[in-house]
Amino acid sequence: MTTAAELFSxxxxxxxxxxxxxxxxxxxxETLAAAGATVGVVGRRPELCEEIAKENDGCVPLPFDLARTEELPGLVDTAVERLGPIDVLVNNAAYIAGGAKAEDETPEQIAQTLAVNLVAPITLAQRIYPSMKERGAGVIVNVTSIVARAGIAWFPQATYAASKGGLEAITREWAAQWSPHGVRVNALVPGFFESEMTSEVIHKRRVQEWILSNTILPRHGQVSDFDGALLYLCSDASSYVTGQTLVVDGGWTAH
Structure with a gap:
């Protein structure tokens, strides 16, 4: 019998x-590297990519701005050259237009949001999928958001919500088309938690009270709450799971 450690490895x-x-x-x-993976660390800030690589064995810095969508094939080529064939793609990067109201979002903000949150994941998946298909195995995890399924006016983010809704929809379609070839596709759906994106507002007393009043579990979310869900979707523990959304929100969307 396979052990739990082997399942999630x-x-x-x-x-x-x-x-x-x-x-x-x-x-x-950090979580993926700790589970034994070699991780291509993609981010806009080269110094932070290098820092993460120095602190975590198995992490390889790949600094890149995903808004440069026309250059994404080159990113994949570089990643394959440095890491080898990609077994798992985690589309986690996101951009939000600073809480602009729906009627105030500029064309530039809309274009960048869609480029980073939707066009980049699609382009990366299209570029990586053929190798996965050839090997008969692969995993894609799209990180979306609860705003893809619930309107939340406290944090204005109309185009962000649209982009995450699109990513959630394409998760199901990719699964339908690609899972017969051994490529599983699922979505990880975070609720509210402290991050760089939410840091300006999440510590305000009224915001904290509002979040807790809408969350079934009586506490705020932490980044560590996603460790198990991520490893589950990326590993053989979810070998018979595809086209699904795993919501980690403390019960926010359960009522």
Whole structure:
């Protein structure tokens, strides 16, 4: 019988992780490396990519701005050259237009949000999928958000919500088309937690009270709360799971 440690192990596997230098991403890099994976750490800030690589055996810095969508094929080529064939793609990077109201979002903000949150994941998956298909195995995890399934006016983010909703929808479609070829695709859906993106507002008393009043579990989320869910979706522990969304929100969307 396979042990629990073997089920969740990523020993010998390569992971391309976007948005790896802040928020959930940094924790994801640490968690995946600790499970034995070689992790390509993709982020806009080269110094943080290098820092993560120095602190975590198995992490390889791959600084890149995902808004440069036309250059994404080159990122994949570099990743394969340095890591080997990609076994797991984690589309985690995200951009949000600073809480702009729906009617105030500029064309530039809309374009960047869609480029980073939707176009980049699609382009990366398209580039990586053929190798996964050829080998008959692969995993794609798309990190979306509860705003893809619930309107939350306290944090105005219309295009962000649209981009995450699109990523959640394409998760199911990729699974339908690609799972017969051994490529599993699932979405990890975070609720509210402290991150670089939420740091300006999440510590305000009224915001904290509002979050807790809408969360079934009586505490705030921490980045460590996602460790198990991430390893489950990336490893053989979820070998018969595809096209699904795993929500980690303390019960926010359960009522």
């Amino acid at each position: 990523l020993e010998g596997r390569t992971v391309l992780l976007t948005g790896a230098t802040a928020g959930l991403g940094r924790r994801f890099a």
